[in-house]
Amino acid sequence: MRRPFVAGNWKMNTDLNSAVALARAVSDGVNGLTRSMTIAVCPPFVYLKAVADAVKGSGVAVGAQDVYFQPNGAFTGEISVAMLKDVGCTYVICGHSDRRHVIGEQDDLINKKLLAVLAGGLRPILCVGELLEQRDANQTESVVEGQLRSGLKGVSAGQMGSVTIAYEPVWAIGTGRTATPQQAQEVHRFIRDLLEDMYGQQVAQATIIQYGGSVKASNAADLMAQPDVDGLLVGGASLKADEFLGILKASAGSADGLA
Ligand code: PGA
Numbered sequence: 001m002r003r004p005f006v007a008g009n010w011k012m013n014t015d016l017n018s019a020v021a022l023a024r025a026v027s028d029g030v031n032g033l034t035r036s037m038t039i040a041v042c043p044p045f046v047y048l049k050a051v052a053d054a055v056k057g058s059g060v061a062v063g064a065q066d067v068y069f070q071p072n073g074a075f076t077g078e079i080s081v082a083m084l085k086d087v088g089c090t091y092v093i094c095g096h097s098d099r100r101h102v103i104g105e106q107d108d109l110i111n112k113k114l115l116a117v118l119a120g121g122l123r124p125i126l127c128v129g130e131l132l133e134q135r136d137a138n139q140t141e142s143v144v145e146g147q148l149r150s151g152l153k154g155v156s157a158g159q160m161g162s163v164t165i166a167y168e169p170v171w172a173i174g175t176g177r178t179a180t181p182q183q184a185q186e187v188h189r190f191i192r193d194l195l196e197d198m199y200g201q202q203v204a205q206a207t208i209i210q211y212g213g214s215v216k217a218s219n220a221a222d223l224m225a226q227p228d229v230d231g232l233l234v235g236g237a238s239l240k241a242d243e244f245l246g247i248l249k250a251s252a253g254s255a256d257g258l259a
Helices: 016-029 045-055 081-086 097-103 107-119 132-136 140-151 181-199 201-206 217-224 241-255
Strands: 005-009 038-042 061-064 091-094 123-128 164-167 208-212 231-234
Touching: 005 091, 005 208, 005 241, 016 038, 016 045, 016 241, 038 091, 045 061, 081 107, 091 107, 107 123, 107 140, 123 140, 132 140, 140 181, 164 181, 181 201, 181 208, 181 217, 217 231, 217 241, 231 241
Parallel strands: 005 038, 005 231, 038 061, 061 091, 091 123, 123 164, 164 208, 208 231
Antiparallel strands: none
């Protein structure tokens, strides 16, 4: 049984006070949930330390939304894996669609980041997902396969224990248009089959595959009830503590077979 993993990606939102308040509200509200599932919040870089301090002792982990692959040097504006570790991060989102499609990150850069995260002892969340025109042109599987294979280039089967995959159809992100549980399941199953092809059955069965894209408390349980949906990467709804806690509860329920 895979341990459910729900992460909140706060993107470029909050300020210092609201980030700490949100982190406290989440950590105060999780109660026993961290016993049965993994929970992380991913604030902007500048609030990582304050958020890590705020959630300390609650079992809620902290993740970064991005990283640079070089360890140090003349890379103005960038942040290294060691810096993220230093301020209490455990997870690092790699290749989020905002970075791919707004900032213009390509697969080879994403792969370098992911390898650096693993080498530094942190845990990457590799995001993959197709644009609407790619889905409409029946390219979902080829796009996802390309992103997955290049993102994981050079990653060993042993290292896969630290890797989470997030399937986030770009047309569902921030649009209110969630993939149906069936649409999510189809692609998650495809990803698990690919992982089996790349790493064998044991790794494929153990890897956490999150769904992301307009997840809310009201649709979390149906998504999590799908056999290959093991977790959620939540954007907008993770900015409201009650909504995020609702998602966590719905996800824990489905993990216990209660949903
Ligand atoms: P959303 O974002 O939940 O606001 O759609 C998801 C994400 O971008 O990770």
